[in-house]
Structure formats: C-alpha cells, structure tokens
Amino acid sequence: MSSSVQNKRIRKSPGARRAEIVAAAAGVALAEGLECITLRRVAEELDVRPGLISHYFPAVDDLVAEAYGSAVGSELDELLPADRAGATPTRHLARFLARTTGKAYDDISRLWLNARHLSRYRPALRDRVAVQEDAWRDRLEEVIRVGVEEGEFHTADPLVTAIQILVVLDGLGMLVNSPSADDGPPAVRRLPVTTAERELGLPVGALSDAPD
Amino acid sequence: MSSSVQNKRIRKSPGARRAEIVAAAAGVALAEGLECITLRRVAEELDVRPGLISHYFPAVDDLVAEAYGSAVGSELDELLPADRAGATPTRHLARFLARTTGKAYDDISRLWLNARHLSRYRPALRDRVAVQEDAWRDRLEEVIRVGVEEGEFHTADPLVTAIQILVVLDGLGMLVNSPSADDGPPAVRRLPVTTAERELGLPVGALSDAPD
DNA sequence: TTGCTTATTGGTCGCACACTCAATAGCATG
DNA sequence: CATGCTATTGAGTGTGCGACCAATAAGCAA
Numbered sequence: 001m002s003s004s005v006q007n008k009r010i011r012k013s014p015g016a017r018r019a020e021i022v023a024a025a026a027g028v029a030l031a032e033g034l035e036c037i038t039l040r041r042v043a044e045e046l047d048v049r050p051g052l053i054s055h056y057f058p059a060v061d062d063l064v065a066e067a068y069g070s071a072v073g074s075e076l077d078e079l080l081p082a083d084r085a086g087a088t089p090t091r092h093l094a095r096f097l098a099r100t101t102g103k104a105y106d107d108i109s110r111l112w113l114n115a116r117h118l119s120r121y122r123p124a125l126r127d128r129v130a131v132q133e134d135a136w137r138d139r140l141e142e143v144i145r146v147g148v149e150e151g152e153f154h155t156a157d158p159l160v161t162a163i164q165i166l167v168v169l170d171g172l173g174m175l176v177n178s179p180s181a182d183d184g185p186p187a188v189r190r191l192p193v194t195t196a197e198r199e200l201g202l203p204v205g206a207l208s209d210a211p212d
Numbered sequence: 213m214s215s216s217v218q219n220k221r222i223r224k225s226p227g228a229r230r231a232e233i234v235a236a237a238a239g240v241a242l243a244e245g246l247e248c249i250t251l252r253r254v255a256e257e258l259d260v261r262p263g264l265i266s267h268y269f270p271a272v273d274d275l276v277a278e279a280y281g282s283a284v285g286s287e288l289d290e291l292l293p294a295d296r297a298g299a300t301p302t303r304h305l306a307r308f309l310a311r312t313t314g315k316a317y318d319d320i321s322r323l324w325l326n327a328r329h330l331s332r333y334r335p336a337l338r339d340r341v342a343v344q345e346d347a348w349r350d351r352l353e354e355v356i357r358v359g360v361e362e363g364e365f366h367t368a369d370p371l372v373t374a375i376q377i378l379v380v381l382d383g384l385g386m387l388v389n390s391p392s393a394d395d396g397p398p399a400v401r402r403l404p405v406t407t408a409e410r411e412l413g414l415p416v417g418a419l420s421d422a423p424d
Numbered sequence: 425t426t427g428c429t430t431a432t433t434g435g436t437c438g439c440a441c442a443c444t445c446a447a448t449a450g451c452a453t454g
Numbered sequence: 455c456a457t458g459c460t461a462t463t464g465a466g467t468g469t470g471c472g473a474c475c476a477a478t479a480a481g482c483a484a
Contacts, residue, residue, distance in 0.1 A: 009481045049433050117329040120389045160399045171383030177332045187372045223461055224451045261463050
C-alpha cells in the first residue's frame with residue numbers, strides 16, 4: 001500500500017498546522033512561483049484536503065503574502081544576520097555580495113521578481129513586499145553605517161548607497177528568467193561588487209577576494 | 213440602441229484583422245497586464261466573438277508574445293529612433309534618460325516587469341523578451357558607440373556601459389508597483405543619469421539639463 | 425471508558441479560462 | 455444578380471480555480 005493515500009486523519013494544533021501550511025506554500029513559491037500557491041497544490045503537498053487550507057486561510061491571497069514573507073524574510077536573516085557576531089562590515093558585505101551573485105540565489109531572485117509583479121494585483125502581497133523592501137534596505141544600510149563608523153567604508157549617505165547596491169542587484173535579478181542570463185560580459189556579473197567598492201571608497205577587489 | 217450590441221458582422225482582410233487584434237492585445241497588456249490578454253478580453257475590446265481570436269491565434273501564448281513585442285518594440289522606436297536625424301548622441305541619450313525616468317514610462321516599466329516574470333512560464337514570450345532585450349541593448353550601445361567616436365563620450369566598452377545603464381533602469385523599474393515608488397531620496401531617482409554621466413566621463417548635469 | 429470540542433473532510437457551487445468545430449453570412453467576383 | 459470563398463459566429467467541451475458548509479472523527483479531559 002502506497003503512503004500517498006491517506007485514510008487516517010491526523011489532527012494537529014492550529015499553530016503547528018498553520019506553520020506547516022506556510023512552510024509548504026513557501027516551498028511551492030520558491031520552486032514553482034507564487035501563482036502556483038493554490039488550495040489544491042498546497043493541500044497535495046501536505047497530503048490533506050483543500051478545504052483545510054481554506055480553513056486556515058479563508059482568503060488565499062493572505063497565504064500567498066505569508067509564504068512570500070516567510071521565504072524572503074528567512075533568506076534575509078541568513079544573508080545579513082541581525083546579530084553579526086565578530087565579523088567586520090567588510091566581510092559581511094563581501095559575504096552578502098558573494099551569495100546574492102551566486103547561482104544558488106536564482107530562486108530568490110525569481111521570487112522577488114515574481115512578487116514585485118504579482119503585487120500589482122494583490123494588495124496583501126503588495127504590503128508584504130513593501131515591508132520586506134524596507135527590511136532588506138534597513139539591514140544593508142545598518143551594515144554600511146557601522147562600516148563607516150569603524151572607518152572601513154566611506155560614504156556620505158549610507159541609505160542612498162544601500163539603495164544603490166540593491167537597485168543594481170534587482171536590475172541583474174530581472175534577467176533571471178532570460179536564457180542568456182549566465183553568459184554576457186564578466187564585468188556585468190561583477191557589477192554589484194564594483195558598485196559597492198566604488199561607492200564605499202574601497203580598493204578594487206576588497207569585496208570579492210576570499211570573503212568566506 | 214447602444215452600439216455595444218453588434219448584430220451585423222464586419223468582415224475584414226486577415227492581415228488587417230490580425231493587426232487589429234495584436235494592437236488591442238497590446239493595449240490590454242499596457243493597461244492591465246499580460247495575463248489579462250484572454251480570448252474573451254481581447255474579443256470584447258474589438259466587439260467580436262472569442263472564437264475569432266482563436267482563429268487568428270490558435271495558441272493564446274503566441275498572441276501574448278506578439279502583443280508584448282509590439283508594445284515594447286514601438287516604444288523603443290520612439291525612445292531611440294533608428295535614424296537619429298541631426299541630433300547629437302548627448303541629446304539623444306539625455307532624451308532617452310528623461311523619458312525612461314518620467315512617470316509616463318511607468319506602464320512600460322510594468323510591462324517589462326510583467327514580461328520578465330511571465331516568461332518563466334511561457335516559452336514564446338521568453339523568446340520575444342530575449343529579442344527585445346537584445347534590441348534595446350544594441351540600440352543603446354550604438355548611440356554610445358557613436359558618441360565615443362565623435363568624442364562626446366569616453367568609455368572603454370560601450371556594450372558594458374549600455375548594459376550598466378539598462379541594469380540601473382531595470383532595478384528602478386522593479387519598484388514600479390511599490391506604493392513608495394515615487395518618494396525616496398532624489399538621488400535614487402537620478403541614478404540612471406548619474407550612472408550614465410559617470411561611466412561616459414561627462415560632467416554632472418550634462419545629461420539632465422534641458423535636453424528636449 | 426465516555427463525552428465533547430473542534431480539526432478535518434467530502435462534496436458542491438459558480439466562475440473564468442483555452443480550445444474545437446460545424447454552421448452562417450459578408451463580400452468580391454463573375 | 456447569382457455564386458463561391460472564407461471570415462466570423464455560436465454552441466459546446468473539459469479543466470482548474472476559490473469559496474462555502476454540513477458531516478465526521480481525532481484526541482483530550484473528565
């Protein structure tokens with residue numbers, strides 16, 4: 001007997017079940033896209049009936065927003081930990097740039113692209129995107145600000161510099177679904193690093209040489 | 213009697229009808245988004261039956277790709293005319309940057325964002341996006357190349373510079389659906405101009421002072 | 425063990441979508 | 455005016471979606 005047929009109900013606490021649903025939806029969002037978060041698809045993922053998803057999220061749009069926020073929020077925590085224990089701002093920024101440039105970051109780029117477009121139609125998602133944009137910007141600005149205070153970076157306006165780096169990252173992320181995204185001049189792939197080094201008054205290579 | 217009820221058939225040549233359909237679909241794409249291009253929606257726009265759209269585009273994905281290509285292609289022709297009669301590269305680039313930064317460009321930004329995400333799922337659209345990316349890049353590179361030849365611009369690699377400007381434009385375009393897209397530091401809105409002036413060795417203001 | 429709360433199911437409804445195809449009628453041609 | 459070609463219609467198929475709700479049973483508490 002295959003385990004795919006569930007004839008026995010499994011009853012969980014509302015909190016646990018809700019978290020499970022959000023996690024499953026986040027997985028679907030990362031792998032297939034936010035529009036693939038449907039009652040049926042998420043239910044299948046958890047081997048429950050679609051009605052159960054509706055029970056926890058009467059409006060599916062709220063689940064979409066929650067799934068997006070969960071995926072992107074935890075990614076930020078890994079990229080720029082709030083408590084950066086014993087690492088210089090330079091190393092932190094270098095690590096951030098190394099990860100956001102790597103191939104493994106493509107799923108996150110796709111999710112950002114996805115969310116920014118879909119938020120055109122879904123208010124709940126639009127609010128969540130705004131929150132996450134603020135969070136990413138604030139976290140990056142903080143790293144830069146500390147770097148300036150400690151004399152590692154030099155910029156008149158950490159906020160603008162942070163936005164500038166994020167804009168370049170977003171601009172490259174726009175190309176994530178293009179077939180020719182991986183090729184192209186190497187100088188283009190290094191654009192975020194180049195931008196950061198220039199805007200922070202760092203020597204070339206300061207943010208790309210063996211950071212991790 | 214309202215004109216919304218069409219009881220009399222109007223028979224047109226295939227070429228004219230096809231062009232009409234593409235134009236209507238492009239209008240829908242610009243105003244409401246590519247996923248709003250449905251057989252019913254486009255048919256309603258032209259006051260015909262949905263089956264007629266299917267007749268000209270047996271696969272709706274091809275109509276979506278065609279509508280996108282039409283809208284974005286004609287926009288490029290207006291932004292960077294192929295035959296730039298009697299205008300300096302500086303004026304051309306200034307005009308391009310002025311228009312792509314303006315509020316009126318938001319619909320085009322939305323369409324690019326839309327297409328780049330949707331091309332994840334629709335192969336026909338993905339191919340069209342690649343074609344238009346090449347076209348925009350080539351056209352901008354050409355302006356820069358001529359500017360370098362005529363001594364107005366200074367850059368070692370016109371292609372990389374063109375891509376760099378487009379990446380910044382795309383990065384800002386990502387924010388088009390965010391509620392806080394219009395506010396934010398002025399320096400951020402001027403990022404494309406700043407980038408272009410820096411990369412082309414121009415004095416500050418060379419690309420933003422009364423171009424048109 | 426019994427009973428009760430409520431998490432979970434199963435079924436249904438209405439809607440919008442792409443796609444198909446035989447029947448119809450506009451219109452150019454003779 | 456009559457005729458033939460074909461652009462256009464009308465009707466229908468099947469799919470997947472969100473939402474709703476009464477019935478059911480899991481598992482905790484008494």
